Amino acid sequence: MLNSLGLPGRPEDTRVVVAMSGGVDSSVVAGLMKREGYDVVGVTLQLYDHGEAIQRKGACCAGQDIHDARRVAEKLGIPHYVLDYESRFKEQVIERFADSYINGETPIPCVTCNQTVKFKDLLETAKDLGADVLVTGHYVRTGMEGNQLAMFRPVDLDRDQSYFLFATTQEQLDFLRFPLGGMTKPEVRELAREFDLAIADKHDSQDICFVPQGRYTDVIAKLRPHAAEPGDIVHVDGRILGQHNGIIHYTIGQRRGIGISAGDPLYVVHLDADGRRVIVGPKEVLTTHNLLLREVNWIGSGTLDDLPEKGMTVYAKVRSTRPPIEAILRKVGENILVELVAGEMGVAPGQACVFFDKEGQEARVLGGGWIQRAEKQEGPEAALKALLGKSWEAAGFPAS
Structure with a gap:
């Protein structure tokens, strides 16, 4: 018989490591796991510490939030550890962020943080602590699709964080759990009050956590003085x-x-x-129709090699604040191309393109990649020539 996390065994025999940021969401997750009787361990990452950012509203993973996470753990009666990940966060997230801007890109450090520090380094630490699963407060859902665990958009689409989790591998997904995917934010805050947590009305984190006052150019100038x-x-x-x-x-x-x-x-x-x-x-020049992606991660059924010759219809989200739109996903040699059927405004290299199998709440996350180049010409033939420097026929496709 499986427990509520989909694992065999009683909750008290199942060790759960909860990633606690000090915010409402992860605190409620810890409370839920404790209430259900699991062997819960809270872990908080210290990722940076630069002066005024520690007390800044909307910051995370710094002084005040570590203090809040510790108080929640004490209230719930669970062990709590603070891990110093500052050097690896600087190397894997902040340094990449600066280099990406210098290269004319618009980076998304939250994705990089999930991809490296949280779902790679922290996940391994959780295993070292004897965890059966790592649980977080992200708003996505998981469920079995055939014989594999799949990721889906949450019930509360206003809180959807699937765009920031596209780089999660299948191996990582099998070890992760997201208990808030079936809840709304008001419901989560009500649970925080039910657990009598002091952070029940705490503001959500905003902007980029390591950028004081939102001035990202100050961070870049400090790291790369000649940028x-x-x-x-x-x-x-x-x-x-x-x-x-x-x-x-x-x-x-x-x-x-x-x-x-x-x-x-x-x-x-x-x-x-x-x-x-x-x-x-002018504004009309902003419309992008075709994308070339790099570092593509696939968590859909099968593999990218199974894509049909003429491509696969998906729904692509190319900005965190925009809804998914109809697109054609193609594999050309080792290259992954995305044709945005109706086009999208303001697409920039360095951002992510995330694939879903359908629109709406029930959509499954199929994966995604980083936008390497964005091309404004319409049609797959124009895209191939502009993005890869080859014709449709030269790429091995029949003449249209």
Whole structure:
């Protein structure tokens, strides 16, 4: 007989390590596991510590949150450990974040943190502590699909965190549990009050946890002093409109604060890191139709090699704040291409493209990858030529 975590054995014989950030969600998860009788161990990661960020509202994994997690563990009567992951977090997340911006990308450090520090390093630590599972407060659901554990979007789509978990491997997914996937945030806060936890009304973490006051350029300038090299602001028609103080100050889709005056609204449509150029243009130029991905992770049924020759219809989410849209997923040689059927605005290299099998609440997460290049031309033939430098026929597909 299986327990509530889908494992054989009684709850009291099942060791559960809970990743406790000091926030409401992970605290409630610890409370739920304790109430159900599991052998619960709380673990909190110290990821960074730089002055004012410790007390800043919306920060996580620093001084105040560690204190809050410790108080919750004491209230629940569970052992609690604080692990110093500061050096590995700096190397695997913060350093990559800075390099990505310098290369003209728009990185998502939360995904990188889940991919490396939390679901790799912490997962191994949990196993060292004798855990049967690692439990977190993320809002996603899991369930059996055929003979494998699958990830699904949560009941509360406003809290959906599947976009940030696309890099979770099947092996990691088998060891992870997400008890909040079937709840709404108000229900979780009510449970926190039921458990009499002092953090029941604590603000959710916001923005990037290691960036004080949200000024990411300050972090980059400190890590890479020569990153902010000046260059030209260039219109898509070739006109030089002005100068900038470093491409790290710009992101794809940006309209305000570009630093030039023009008769019509202009948006950042491309960042040329090698040429130190910020390319701007009208809004319609922002629409992206095709993507080339790197480091693709697949947790759907079968493998990427099983994709049909003409591609597979999926729903792709290319920005954390946008809903999934219809797309065609293709494998061309060793390359993974995504055709966004209706196009999407403001897509930037360095962001993630996450695949789902359908729209809505019941959608299964099939995986995803990092956007290496975004191409505005429509149609698969144009995409192949623009992204890979080869024709549709040269890639081995029949003439259309």
